[in-house]
Amino acid sequence: MELLVEVIQSLAYATAWRPLSQSEAKAGEIDRKTQSDPQPLFSVSVKRQASSAESPWKSSAAFHTIFDPEDSNYKVYTTVVWPLIDNILKGENCSFFGYGHSGSGKTHTILGYDFQDTQQLGLCLAAAKQLFDALQSLNKENKGQQLGIGLSVFELRNKSAFDLLNNRAQCHIREGSDGKVHVRGETEVLEGGKVRVRPIVQRPCWEFESFKRVLVQALGQRATGSSSVHDQSSRTHAVLELEIVSQVLLDSRHALYDRQSELVPVGKLATDIRVEEESKGFMQTPDGKWAPNPDYKINQERIDAAEAEKDRFEARVKAAEEDIETVLKLSGSPCLGAKMVFVDLAGAEYYDRNATQMQTIKQAAQERQEGRQINSDLLALKEVMRAWAQNQKRIPFRSSTLTMVLREHFMSTRKGNSGIIVTLSPATEQYEATLNSLKYASLVGAAVA
Incomplete structure (x- = not known):
C-alpha cells in the first residue's frame, strides 16, 4: 500500500494507494507522481494513463510521508496512530477517520481483515493492543481500580443508527437536556412506571483477546450493500469508540x-x-x-x-x-474516561459523466439513493472539519446525522489529536472516483491548514 501522510494544523492526513488486483492490472494503472516542495512537503499529480495526452491534476502540497505498496498496516499504524497513544494515557481524546470510495481499501486500513497477523491488524485493533499493554503496566502499579477498555460499535445508515453489540438494534439520535447529542437504545418501561432509556451498549473488556473477539463479532453484524464497484462495499458509517474504563466507573x-x-x-x-x-x-x-x-x-x-x-x-x-x-x-489514573474513536466512513460514490448507458444501469435505484446520502454526509463532514479547525463560532453539526453523532467527539478532542486516512485505487477504471477522493482530501487539507 502506497501511503502519503499529511500533517497540518489540526489533522494528521494520510492518503493510501492500495495494490492493484490481478483483474485490474489487465486494464491498466493510473499514472501518478509525487513531487516534493520546499516545506518539505509533497503534492500528488495524477492522470488516467501515462500515455494519455491530458494534463495531470495536481494536489496542493501537504503530504508529509510516503509509504511503499509493500508496507504493512502496522507500519501505517506506527506512523499515524502510535504517536497519539501517550495523549490517550494522559487523558486526552483522539479520533481517526477512514475516507475513500468503494473498494479503495479503507476498511482494510481502519478495521483490517486478517485478525491473526499482528502486522496486518487494522488501526483500531493495533491501538487496542498497545493500550492494553500500557494498561497492564498501570494496573500492576495501581492496586485500586483496574483499568480496561469499554467498546461501543454502531453504524449509521441513511439517517438511522444500529447497535452492532446489540443485534443491530435500531437506536435513536437525540439531543439531551445537557445540550449533548446521544445515541440511545429503545425505551424500557419498568415496574412502578419507571422508564429507562439505555445508552448504546458498551462492552467492557479487560484483556486484548476478549476485546478482539467482541469486535470481530460486532463487525459481523455490519451491513454491506450492492455497490457496482465492490460487492462487499460498506454502505454504512461504522463508529468504534474505545474508552478507558474501570468497574467503579461503570457501576456509577x-x-x-x-x-x-x-x-x-x-x-x-x-x-x-x-x-x-x-x-x-x-x-x-x-x-x-x-x-x-x-x-x-x-x-x-x-x-x-x-x-x-x-x-x-x-x-x-x-x-x-x-x-x-x-x-x-x-481514580489516580488520568486516562480514565479518555476515548479513542475510529470511524470507517461509508464508501464515497462518484458518477462518471462520461459513463456509458450500460455502466449507469449497473447501479440500482437503492444504490443511487444511498450514494446521494453518503455524499451528503461526507460533504457535511468536510464543512464541520473546516469550521472546527478554523475555530469558527458556528460549526454546522446539524447538517447531517453523521456530524451530529460526531459532535461530542469533535468538541472534546484537542487540535492535533485527529487524523484522516484517504484511501485510493490505482485502477484506471476507477480513475474518476480516485480523482474525486484526492480533490476531497485537498479541499479538507486546504480548509484546515
Missing part, C-alpha cells in the same frame, strides 16, 4: 441510569398534577378568554408536594452525576 454510570429511570414517573406525575389543578382552576368565558373558576380553588399544597418530590428525585440524579465526576477525579 449504571447507578445514574437507575436514578434517571426513577425520576421519569415522578416528574410526569408532578406535571400531570399541575395541569389537572390549573385546568380545574380556570374556565373559558363567553368571549373566549380565560378567567379563574369561582367554583374551584387550586390546591396549591398538592402541586407543591408533587414538585417537592420531583426536586428530591432530581437531587438524586445530580448526586449520581457528581459521583461519576468524583470517580474520575479520584
Whole structure:
C-alpha cells in the first residue's frame, strides 16, 4: 500500500494507494507522481494513463510521508496512530477517520481483515493492543481500580443508527437536556412506571483477546450493500469508540441510569398534577378568554408536594452525576474516561459523466439513493472539519446525522489529536472516483491548514 501522510494544523492526513488486483492490472494503472516542495512537503499529480495526452491534476502540497505498496498496516499504524497513544494515557481524546470510495481499501486500513497477523491488524485493533499493554503496566502499579477498555460499535445508515453489540438494534439520535447529542437504545418501561432509556451498549473488556473477539463479532453484524464497484462495499458509517474504563466507573454510570429511570414517573406525575389543578382552576368565558373558576380553588399544597418530590428525585440524579465526576477525579489514573474513536466512513460514490448507458444501469435505484446520502454526509463532514479547525463560532453539526453523532467527539478532542486516512485505487477504471477522493482530501487539507 502506497501511503502519503499529511500533517497540518489540526489533522494528521494520510492518503493510501492500495495494490492493484490481478483483474485490474489487465486494464491498466493510473499514472501518478509525487513531487516534493520546499516545506518539505509533497503534492500528488495524477492522470488516467501515462500515455494519455491530458494534463495531470495536481494536489496542493501537504503530504508529509510516503509509504511503499509493500508496507504493512502496522507500519501505517506506527506512523499515524502510535504517536497519539501517550495523549490517550494522559487523558486526552483522539479520533481517526477512514475516507475513500468503494473498494479503495479503507476498511482494510481502519478495521483490517486478517485478525491473526499482528502486522496486518487494522488501526483500531493495533491501538487496542498497545493500550492494553500500557494498561497492564498501570494496573500492576495501581492496586485500586483496574483499568480496561469499554467498546461501543454502531453504524449509521441513511439517517438511522444500529447497535452492532446489540443485534443491530435500531437506536435513536437525540439531543439531551445537557445540550449533548446521544445515541440511545429503545425505551424500557419498568415496574412502578419507571422508564429507562439505555445508552448504546458498551462492552467492557479487560484483556486484548476478549476485546478482539467482541469486535470481530460486532463487525459481523455490519451491513454491506450492492455497490457496482465492490460487492462487499460498506454502505454504512461504522463508529468504534474505545474508552478507558474501570468497574467503579461503570457501576456509577449504571447507578445514574437507575436514578434517571426513577425520576421519569415522578416528574410526569408532578406535571400531570399541575395541569389537572390549573385546568380545574380556570374556565373559558363567553368571549373566549380565560378567567379563574369561582367554583374551584387550586390546591396549591398538592402541586407543591408533587414538585417537592420531583426536586428530591432530581437531587438524586445530580448526586449520581457528581459521583461519576468524583470517580474520575479520584481514580489516580488520568486516562480514565479518555476515548479513542475510529470511524470507517461509508464508501464515497462518484458518477462518471462520461459513463456509458450500460455502466449507469449497473447501479440500482437503492444504490443511487444511498450514494446521494453518503455524499451528503461526507460533504457535511468536510464543512464541520473546516469550521472546527478554523475555530469558527458556528460549526454546522446539524447538517447531517453523521456530524451530529460526531459532535461530542469533535468538541472534546484537542487540535492535533485527529487524523484522516484517504484511501485510493490505482485502477484506471476507477480513475474518476480516485480523482474525486484526492480533490476531497485537498479541499479538507486546504480548509484546515
